[in-house]
Amino acid sequence: DSGVTQTPKHLITATGQRVTLRCSPRSGDLSVYWYQQSLDQGLQFLIQYYNGEERAKGNILERFSAQQFPDLHSELNLSSLELGDSALYFCASSEGGQGADTQYFGPGTRLTVL
Amino acid sequence: AQSVTQLDSQVPVFEEAPVELRCNYSSSVSVYLFWYVQYPNQGLQLLLKYLSGSTLVKGINGFEAEFNKSQTSFHLRKPSVHISDTAEYFCAVSSNFNKFYFGSGTKLNVKP
Numbered sequence: 001d002s003g004v005t006q007t008p009k010h011l012i013t014a015t016g017q018r019v020t021l022r023c024s025p026r027s028g029d030l031s032v033y034w035y036q037q038s039l040d041q042g043l044q045f046l047i048q049y050y051n052g053e054e055r056a057k058g059n060i061l062e063r064f065s066a067q068q069f070p071d072l073h074s075e076l077n078l079s080s081l082e083l084g085d086s087a088l089y090f091c092a093s094s095e096g097g098q099g100a101d102t103q104y105f106g107p108g109t110r111l112t113v114l
Numbered sequence: 115a116q117s118v119t120q121l122d123s124q125v126p127v128f129e130e131a132p133v134e135l136r137c138n139y140s141s142s143v144s145v146y147l148f149w150y151v152q153y154p155n156q157g158l159q160l161l162l163k164y165l166s167g168s169t170l171v172k173g174i175n176g177f178e179a180e181f182n183k184s185q186t187s188f189h190l191r192k193p194s195v196h197i198s199d200t201a202e203y204f205c206a207v208s209s210n211f212n213k214f215y216f217g218s219g220t221k222l223n224v225k226p
Binding site for chain 1: 150165214215217219
C-alpha cells in the first residue's frame, strides 16, 4: 500500500459526459501527479501540482483539467468524454516538487467510456 | 524534449536465470532515470533511481541498473529471477523541468 488513495476504482460513463476523479496523496506529500495509461499510448504524464499550484504540464487535453485543494487532495476533471478516453488514470504523490523525487502511485481509476 | 525507448515489449525467462531489461533515453539536458514495476491490477512501484554519482544503482528485490551516459542507456538487471518477479517494468526519465516520460513497458514473464 503506497498510501495514495484514488476514488472511484471504476467508472463507466457515456460519450459526451463529464467525470471527476479524486486523489488523496500520502500524508506529508505536497506534490500530486496525474497519469493516463492506455493500451495504445502507454503511460502518459498529464499534469503536476505542488502545494496547490500547477508545476508542470504534459500531454493533457484541453477537455481535461485538474486542481489541488488546500488540504492537498487533487481532482482530475474529464469533460466531453470520447471513446478514446477510456484508460486507467493514476495519481502519484511525492514529498517535494522536483524531477528527482520518488513518486508513490495510487491503485488507479479505470474509466470506461461507452 | 526527452524520450524513453524500451527495446523489448516482452521478455520470457526461466526461474533462477539472469535477466536484463533494456532502456535507452534521449535528452538534451541532464536527466534523472527511474525503473518502476507494475504488478497486475496495481499501481507502479519504484524499483530504483539514478540521480547522480555512481553509475551502478541498486534497488529493491535484488534489481540493479547501470547508467551509461555515452550510450544513453539505463538497463535493468537481476542475476537470478523468481516467479514473483513476473510483472511489467517501466523505465522513466525526468529532469529539472519536471516533465516525466515513461517507456512503453517490458513484460517480464518468469517461467518455472
